[in-house]
Every structure is written in C-alpha cells, then in structure tokens.
Amino acid sequence: MTPMLEMRGIRKSFAGNEVLHGVDYTVAPQEIHALVGHNGAGKSTLINVLGGLYTDYQGEVLLWGEPVRLSEPQESLAAGISVIHQEFSLVPDFDAAENLALGREPRRQAGLIDHRAIQVDGRALLDSLGLSIPQGVPARQMSVAHQQLTEIAKALSRDASILVMDEPTSRLARAERLALFEIIRRVSNDGVGVIYISHFLDEVLSIADRVTVLRDGNVVLTGPADELTIDGLAALIVGEAPAARSKRIERKLDAGPVVIELDQFGQSGRPGNSLQVHAGQVLGLAGLVGSGRSSLLESVCGARPASGTLRLNGSEVRLNSPAVAAQFGVVLVPEDRKTKGLVMQRGVGENIVLTSLARDYAWLGIVHMAARREAIHEAILRFGIRTASDEATVSSLSGGNQQKTLITRASVSHPVVMLLDQPTAGVDIGAKGEIYSLLRSLADQGVACIVASDEIEELLALCDDIAVVRAGKVGKVNRSADLDEATLMAQMSSKGERE
Ligand code: ADP
Numbered sequence: 001m002t003p004m005l006e007m008r009g010i011r012k013s014f015a016g017n018e019v020l021h022g023v024d025y026t027v028a029p030q031e032i033h034a035l036v037g038h039n040g041a042g043k044s045t046l047i048n049v050l051g052g053l054y055t056d057y058q059g060e061v062l063l064w065g066e067p068v069r070l071s072e073p074q075e076s077l078a079a080g081i082s083v084i085h086q087e088f089s090l091v092p093d094f095d096a097a098e099n100l101a102l103g104r105e106p107r108r109q110a111g112l113i114d115h116r117a118i119q120v121d122g123r124a125l126l127d128s129l130g131l132s133i134p135q136g137v138p139a140r141q142m143s144v145a146h147q148q149l150t151e152i153a154k155a156l157s158r159d160a161s162i163l164v165m166d167e168p169t170s171r172l173a174r175a176e177r178l179a180l181f182e183i184i185r186r187v188s189n190d191g192v193g194v195i196y197i198s199h200f201l202d203e204v205l206s207i208a209d210r211v212t213v214l215r216d217g218n219v220v221l222t223g224p225a226d227e228l229t230i231d232g233l234a235a236l237i238v239g240e241a242p243a244a245r246s247k248r249i250e251r252k253l254d255a256g257p258v259v260i261e262l263d264q265f266g267q268s269g270r271p272g273n274s275l276q277v278h279a280g281q282v283l284g285l286a287g288l289v290g291s292g293r294s295s296l297l298e299s300v301c302g303a304r305p306a307s308g309t310l311r312l313n314g315s316e317v318r319l320n321s322p323a324v325a326a327q328f329g330v331v332l333v334p335e336d337r338k339t340k341g342l343v344m345q346r347g348v349g350e351n352i353v354l355t356s357l358a359r360d361y362a363w364l365g366i367v368h369m370a371a372r373r374e375a376i377h378e379a380i381l382r383f384g385i386r387t388a389s390d391e392a393t394v395s396s397l398s399g400g401n402q403q404k405t406l407i408t409r410a411s412v413s414h415p416v417v418m419l420l421d422q423p424t425a426g427v428d429i430g431a432k433g434e435i436y437s438l439l440r441s442l443a444d445q446g447v448a449c450i451v452a453s454d455e456i457e458e459l460l461a462l463c464d465d466i467a468v469v470r471a472g473k474v475g476k477v478n479r480s481a482d483l484d485e486a487t488l489m490a491q492m493s494s495k496g497e498r499e
C-alpha cells in the first residue's frame, strides 16, 4: 500500500553541520507513528522539514507517492500537513476562540470581522473536542496546559490529513493527556495520519502503532509498538544501558532540623496550609494541573500575595517579593523556563550568575570578573551543563541543559529552601537522571527542597515524602516509600476536587 507520507533519505545541515543523516520515515492513513529520541536527536528538525520551514533539505518527500518539495509553511498546510510545534505560536492578546479563528475570521456582510461568530464557532470547536478552555482569557494569561490545548485545537481545526505533534503532552497533567489521547485516537480513526513526538515512553507505547527511534540524526529503529518495551526503547534512545532510568534513589531517612515551616499559609484568599520541610528533605507535591501547586510555590517565594505565617529556621519572615525571598535563600525554579526563568538571548554564564552576581562577586560596586568567570566555569562543570562555551546563548542549548542552567543558577545563590515547579518538563531521560542527582546532591548539602511535578513516577523516584494537592489544599504528607503510583493517582484525581 502506498503510504500517505514518505520521507526518503532526508538530510539537513545547519551552517555546514549535518544533523539529519538520511532519515527514512513513513506514515499510513489511520496510523499513529511515534518519533522518539534524546534532546538534539533531530526530531524537531525532521518535523520542520515536513512543515516547510527549510528550503535546503536533501532527500525526497512524497505524498501519496507523489514527490513534493515543501519549502514554505503555506505549502505544507495546503498539502494537508498540520504541525503543532514545540514552541507556542498563539497570539498573546487573543483568547482561545480568537486564536482558533486567526487568518480565517468569519465576516459580516460589510466585511467586518464577526466577533460574535468567532466566539460561537470557537466554543463549538472546543466543545466538539471535549476541551474546556475558559472563554475571554487572553493566551498570555492562560495556564501552560490551556495554551497547549488551544494549539492542539488550532491544528485539529485545519482538516489536516497529517497531524504532527511535537511533544504535545510535556505540559499536560495525566488526566489531560488521557483526554488528548482520546482525541488523537478519534482523528486517527477518521483517517488522519498522526506523527507523535514525546519523551513519555509509556505514553508512546500505549498510543502509537509504530515507533521510530532517532539517535544523533539517524534512524536506529522503526517497529511496531506492541513489540517494544520501555526499557528497550530507553536503551535505543541513549545508545547504552539506561542507567539513569528512574531507579529509586537510596536515601537515609534521618531528617535534619526544620528549615521552613508554613502555618496556615497560602495564597491570599485561599485556604491556608501547614507544612514543615527539614534540611535535606525533598518533599514532593503531586496534583493535577490547576490543583494549586504552582500558586503555593509562588506564594512561598514572594511572587504572589500570601496570608498566614512562614518561618525560616524558627523565625517568622515576610517574603514580600522574590528578591526578598532570595535574600533569605528561598528560590523558585519556575515551571516555564522560557518566559519566567531564563534570559534566552544571553549567555549561559550570565544567566547562571544573574541573581548571585551582586552579592558574591561585587564589592563596592566593582564586579570581580576573574572570580565571576571562575565561579561560572566551576558551576558549568559541576552541574554538567553541555554548552559550547559559557558565552553561548541559552537559546542554543537543549531543553535539558536549559533546565540545568536554571537549577544551577538557583544553586550557586546558596539556597536554604529550593522550590521547583516541574523540574524535568520536556526533558529527555538522560537529562532527567542528571537533574535528579543534582537535586539530591543539593538536598544532601542540607537544602530543603519542595518539588511540584506532574510525573508520579518522578515524585516517587526523587522525593522522600509526597503530599497530594487538591484545590489549593495540601493533603497528608506520606513517605514515598509507602506510596505507589496507583494510590497517588487515585488521590490526585478524586472527583470534584479540582479548582
Ligand atoms: P530534537 O527535537 O530531537 O530535540 P532538534 O531537531 O531540535 O532535536 O535538534 C537537532 C540538532 O540540530 C541539535 O544538535 C540542534 O542543536 C541542531 N539545531 C536545531 N535547530 C537548529 C538551528 N536553527 N540552528 C542550528 N542548529 C540547530
């Protein structure tokens, strides 16, 4: 049978450096074909060829056996290829419906844009997909999950025959992922071919018909999903025995002194929470998207108005802003590293010392460049950030290394309490393992860590203790050794408890 899409011997170079070395990839109608690989393996580049982003690729693309040359995004769209890119493309000031209508707004007779029809059509589309995204909220105010779901709705609304999803679920909670899978299965049953990129191998194996593994720009395997295992895939992805897979890290359980204590503390106007974290303890917060984990972390580090009492090493403190919190050694590694964390166009080194510069390397207003440079080099080595140089822009790093940069920055500021929101979102298995050991070594130095994550497996592997957050309320703290995935999942998603 002729595949609906065939890519043959695709090669692509950037500035003379070849990153795809002759990739073959096909998609049949109704097929869900997953594409997996390490950060930097070439997945997005392959997808960008298909999306018409490059004019200078080598090799052939055939649609229903007919060779095509895709050198403009419009040509891809016209050929029925709809791509949800890894980076969001929403208009920040538009709400979901307006973003969905972009470029094909319904008009009234006088040629004026029919804003009412935009909202009605948008709602109808979202309803038909079973997506509940609030109306009238501009994209820049939406949660990351809602932005992602809007992107997905936008792509699905194009009547594509080939739908490409580049890591659509890295920002979604379990329940939302499951909802997305239903949508994917439905469109694939309708005849659409789906290209699905994800780091979640369990999810890949459950949804895909076939899986292709890319490593360093080469296909190392294409095969039916039901003949593959997670461990087998992980080994192919990293090209060696998967050492960094989430083995539960051995921990001594004797806790140090209480470092941070919350007493009826929370976001203003929300229920307060009481909680203690000890030196060297890693406390995990499990919950669904919207359960209030991020707002709690933001309140603790002064990024949101809070009520109640917060004690650090026994003394009550008021952390009214992130700057004040940082002076007390309370730092947040935020969820959205691109918009809240890193200065993407600045150097890796500059990003690392951004917050500690004034305190550590300046004296009477004079920055000690040599000491600063040395500290940067040491940090890059110690935290294993893979970068061409300390001056390379953060935007040139892979997602995993960007995240390590963010954690390194928080670490070099001598934190007492580290708050981490989704520390490994969108990061591959290898980098995940490295981030876990990085966090563990911080804890071993006595830092109290609070980690919010959507990955239950991750919380179980990384944290000493775990509490489930529902509707802004932190539940009972349990030793993670006493918990399992099913129990946590059940607690997280019990009915009627979402915000
Ligand atoms: P993946 O999506 O699998 O993580 P990418 O396709 O993004 O991988 O990257 C593959 C390789 O191509 C990486 O080494 C990356 O640094 C490089 N690369 C991607 N886009 C560009 C670009 N615009 N300029 C230079 N190098 C790039």
Ligand code: MG
Residues within 6 Å of the ligand: 043, 044, 045, 086, 166
């Ligand atoms: Mg990518």
